[in-house]
Amino acid sequence: MTQSLIEQIGIDYPIIQGAMSWVATPSLAAAVSNAGGLGMLGSGHEPSEVIRKAIKETKEMTDKPFGVNVLLLSPYVDDVVDVVCEENIKVVTTGAGTPGKYMKRFKEAGVTVIPVVASVALARRMEKEGADAIICEGMEAGGHIGKLTTMTLVPQVVDAVDIPVIVAGGIADGRGMAAAMFLGAAAVQLGTRFVVAHESIAHDTFKQRIIKARDIDTVVTGQITGHPVRVLRNKLTREYLKVEKEMSSDEHPDFSRLEALAKGALRKAVVEGDKHGGSFMAGQIAGLVNKEQSCHDIIQELMSEYDELVSHPKIF
């Protein structure tokens, strides 16, 4: 199964870079693909022409396959899907909804469709809709998260579907990768570790916050809104969680106060490096990420750690 998925995509190693908002730009995606993994471009809420430009830029930097993450909630989603198909993108990952409506179009264009899921029911639904594989993401991950941990979610999803499962959430080294493979993964997706790559455009403040982060330094905001998000804690998250707590007793909470706090916070983190006001999305594994490296070195290190573990397993 592992071979067939990475062969189908045409990559050397079963390592996918997460499509982190504002961070998954052409320079990072191209570097990951050039290093033998699968680079991903984020599309967020950008209009299709911005995405076409990013795709063209990426193509100038790599002749290897790379993918695009399509945010199904985006107001421009129809046009984005057209651009992705026209530009012969090989892999699409999807978030925030079900891609069923676009499945026929993707298949006709030869796109491998990989939705992100956070439960068994959602995984089964995606398989029925014709997904080629799924990314199963545990709540250890940074950014928008579900409820289950990677350790518990993955084996249950692996048992429930017949398509390859890519594991995300909590992986930053060869040990995590090996663990995921033993749980049944066909590949792994890493986000936080690639935020600190040399080729990542994330502001140095963001990179340093991840490098200095310890195990307990992420918090989950937005539980009350039904859209929980994992971020590194700072002044913004303290204020945000305080407002959430105040609202928890309201029968009809007014989320506009929270929206005002969060407005533009992601850009402030990634682009401006605003230490106090930015939303620094990172996974719980940030504590393990302690150096800035090239994507090539990250992938080679992961693979050598992984190979060492699986060829010389420590038997108790």
Place this chain on the structure above:
Amino acid sequence: MTTFEQIQEIIVDQLDKEESEVQLDTNFRDELEADSLDLFQIINDIEDEFDIKIESEEGLNTVKDLVEYVEKQQEA
């Protein structure tokens, strides 16, 4: 059991509600505090229970919507 009763049971089980809280005109998204994972679980369970396929959850908001969808699928 009627279609409504079967669907009511699925929702009651998934969301830990009382039967009285799950009526035909209940909006299961807003009134029952179902999050998106609950929603897909309910759809999944209905698909299994009635051996049908729910193409899209768009437009399905109330318990009545679900009952009508299922009955239409079964006639087809």
